[in-house]
Amino acid sequence: MEKEYLKGLIEEILYVWGEPLDISDLCQIIEKASKKEIIEALNDMSLQREKNESGLLLKKFGNTYQLVSRNKHHKYFEKFVENTPKKLSSSALETLSIIAYKQPITRVEIDKIRGVNSQRSIDNLIEKGLVLENGRLDKIGRPIIYITSDLFLRYFDLEDLSQLPKIENQEEINNEN
Template sequence: MGKEYLKGLIEEILYIWAEPIDLEDLSAIIYDFNKKDIQRVLDEMIEERNSRESGLIIRKFDKSYQFTTRECHDRYFEKVIKKSEKKLSTSTLETLSIIAYKQPITRAEIDKIRGVNSQSTIDSLMARGLIKENGRLDKIGKPIIYVTTTDFLKYFNITSLEELPEINLDGDDYED
């Protein structure tokens, strides 16, 4: 079982999985190859598909990988695939931005920044898979800590949080 066999196996898994899958999960599935080899072959596959302008490319979202189509081809699929996904409301985007830039963060911290109760907005973001619970603080009441997900990266078409635009969270940009 050589490199070409491994490439085929990775392609099959990415196709069947359909969602981003991380290297740990790939390694658990492809247990007879080591993680380093899988990573090396994945990087090679990404480069090959990009250089030959393959229709299906492998995108990296943080530490996860997924088969996707090229963005420049989206116009060809617009008539075939109807996007029924509702856009995020202003309050939802505001809450999501706070979580993205301040994570890990609790609901109380979000509420303090926004000045309103954010529970329903957080529930909506959780239902859409854009944020997730990431443990609890070791404080009275054990508040839930929230962070963004791989779906957040996909939604905004970025590979990592480092691609978020820089903002000044201190508020020093405003003059009196």
């Protein structure tokens, strides 16, 4: 498939879909292009849009891609879009940060770090789609294992977890457990 045609097709698919789309989904939709060709086209599109200061950027969140507006342009949309951001409470943010840095992690481990019961915060984060249940530990009681989701990456504008800010005393934190 011709590269420029492929990029245009991917752009249309992402625009119409609106939500982040996984590479494997793009491969199923565009059967005539290989995964390698699709990834190369996505990378080219991302660089072109950034270089040309296009109004829409192509952002990667984990293994998904989405067309998004530039953060610096959000002030122009506030007039037209009623934006009621759902802010996270300080306890939810604290719980989320523990999960993000220590995942996979159980509620008991989170409670130990925070010093309080975290079930309500975890339930809230799951409801918002920022945290996922990722199986159970093979221990007594079979506790649920929690991890962050791709929505977490989008929410904080991260491509992957390696972009989380570094913690100064990470070794001390790791030695606490």
